[in-house]
């Protein structure tokens with residue numbers, strides 16, 4: 199029997215989760231769209247029926263936030279309806295479903311860290327489709343919804359790599375949004391937390407992000423510093439980068455419940471970023 203199944207294991211979080219589960223000696227199997235399209239209920243049922251896992255961790259998603267505005271139906275099929283297929287099959291085979299969700303289910307107008315019980319109100323198509331996913335995940339009798347934010351991980355398309363590319367490309371300065379607040383989160387730390395949560399049979403909704411918070415400008419400044427670069431990082435407002443999807447101004451998640459379950463705080467975002475950079479910087 200496979201202990202843990204992972205969907206979306208070519209993505210940055212799925213990859214980290216599979217690597218860290220394997221390192222713990224857990225029997226783990228992963229898939230991505232080339233081997234299992236989660237929008238296909240028959241494929242999902244066959245795959246879960248074959249492996250009969252104790253836990254399924256769903257890291258598969260349509261994550262291109264701006265594209266969701268024009269392709270909401272397609273995004274909802276992956277982020278919403280497909281999660282229902284996973285939940286149905288988990289129920290039939292007695293598996294626990296751990297489903298990854300997002301800060302975008304909130305309206306981003308808050309002024310203190312969002313708790314699991316706070317009112318939701320997504321303002322983007324991505325957020326709406328992820329909220330449908332939460333509702334679908336809750337159909338599994340044994341489910342855990344893990345809301346996270348601002349992810350970066352090895353081999354992923356993410357903000358850290360975008361900043362690194364600009365610096366290595368010789369840009370003279372960086373202009374970065376300074377009026378959106380959130381919690382940069384290293385996929386390895388999130389994956390570790392999810393594996394610990396699985397061991398502890400946690401259920402319901404839990405917020406999981408690295409400790410502390412900053413703005414994209416603060417995040418970029420720390421990346422630049424760790425790269426040893428002295429190029430200016432200039433703060434700009436959200437209006438400087440018009441985007442199809444609205445971005446939350448305030449996306450900080452409260453992790454009190456996570457800390458209580460795990461009996462430990464999450465690592466700080468600065469320490470996590472330093473660990474990531476140590477392992478991705480050439481030389």
Ligand SMILES: NC(=O)c1ccc[n+]([C@@H]2O[C@H](COP(=O)([O-])OP(=O)(O)OC[C@H]3O[C@@H](n4cnc5c(N)ncnc54)[C@H](OP(=O)(O)O)[C@@H]3O)[C@@H](O)[C@H]2O)c1
Nearest residue numbers: 206208209210211231235236258259261300346347348349
């Ligand atoms: N990235 C963030 O900042 C962030 C923030 C908050 C929450 N999250 C959530 O965290 C989770 C993991 O995100 P991530 O950054 O690791 O995403 P990612 O790197 O984009 O990985 C998602 C993976 O899912 C695959 N996928 C897409 N459609 C699929 C389908 N129909 N069947 C099977 N696999 C499919 C993707 O394949 P393709 O690449 O070929 O499409 C990709 O390999 C997602 O639930 C996301 O919503 C992410």
